[in-house]
Amino acid sequence: MSREIKFRAWLKEDKRMVNVETMDFTDKSMQYLEKSEIINAHFLRRVSFDDVELMQFTGVNDKNGKEIYENDLISCNKYKNIVVFFENGCFKIKYPKSDTTNTICTLDTFLEKYKCKISGNIYENKNLLEENN
Structure with a gap:
């Protein structure tokens, strides 16, 4: 049995989520695709592991087929976030x-x-965490 191993990352400074394209454990960095509006193209941007929060794909999807990652918030009829x-x-x-x-x-x-289903994640939807307390 095998599962797809992939990651996404929360960019701490930019406060946004990106999909990880490559990781380099030698220099402790990762790369993600960045869209340039000026030239209408994508390019790889490298950032240090210190500047991101990495989240691994769990290997399973929610009821709508959306991939569930570590630090996602999931909800069903009985339990929320x-x-x-x-x-x-x-x-x-x-x-x-x-x-x-x-x-x-x-x-x-x-x-x-x-x-x-996924209701959010702990970085973009902190308000949902507060609802549980």
């Missing part, structure tokens, strides 16, 4: 089991039980 995170070699979520306890399970297990 649950953060996807990576821990101990797998992608997981933590959701409220009751008013006083939370449950952690793998993303795959949760998606087998609930049909979820």
Whole structure:
């Protein structure tokens, strides 16, 4: 069994999300495509790992076919804006089991039980995180 390994990145200074085209672990940098309006073309822009937050593709899609990445927020009828995170070699979520306890399970297990869609991510949609508190 294989899955596609790819990343996206949150550009800290520009405050926007980009798809990672290449990564160089020797100089600790990544490249993404940037569109130039002036010449109507795309070019690769290199940035340091220090200037981005990298997020890995989980290998699964939401109910609408959209790729789910680490740090995405997913929602279903019963649970809203649950953060996807990576821990101990797998992608997981933590959701409220009751008013006083939370449950952690793998993303795959949760998606087998609930049909979820992406509602945002922790960088572009901080307001959705606040709604859960």
